[in-house]
Amino acid sequence: MNKPFLTGMTLLVALVVLIYSCSKSASAPAGKPTNLQLLTSSAWKYDTAGIDGNNSGTITTAIPAGVISDCQKDNLLTFKADSTGIEDEGPTKCKPANPQTTSFTWSFNAAQTQIVLSDTLFSTITGPVNITSLTSSQLRLEKQFSYLGQNFLVAVYLKH
DSSP states (O other): OOHHHHHHHHHHHHHHHHHHHHHHHHSOOTTOOOHHHHHHSSOEEEEEEEEOTTSSSSOOEEOOTTSSOHHHHTOEEEEOTTSEEEEEOOSSOSSTTSOSEEEEEEEEOTTSSEEEEEEEETTTEEEEEEEEEEOSSEEEEEEEEEETTEEEEEEEEEEO
16 A cells, blocks of 8 residues: 555545544533533422622522512522423412412523523512523522622522
8 A cells, every 4th residue: 555545544534533633522511411411401499598708619608587578589490492481379378369370481691601581580680690600400690789888799699
């Protein structure tokens, strides 16, 4: 066999291996769910909330008792893939005259680091909300609030 043919074949094989390995590493690992799949897999319920005092993405100070009422803690949030959702009042409704469920709309920002809420959830949360963590079992959200002239970064953790 002549040497130019072997050299050409070697280069071709090396090129195919290089292209295959680059395309493989650039794609998402097989079986890893997307943010949309994680968010819409099932209803989310309240876990805990607090103040992120050092902008670390974690709670550093608990919210005083009674700030979030028990009737809000049992609410369920269901995010649907079509950018709609349902807030269910759960077993304990805050106001008996309110409907059991309320529809809302949402979207991700381009980087999927925020959920943008077109409607109000938990009676106070609307607009862009930062996602600090999203896994198959936990959704950590943060939003800047102002109260009596003070700014607070409030963290709300939801779970399945």
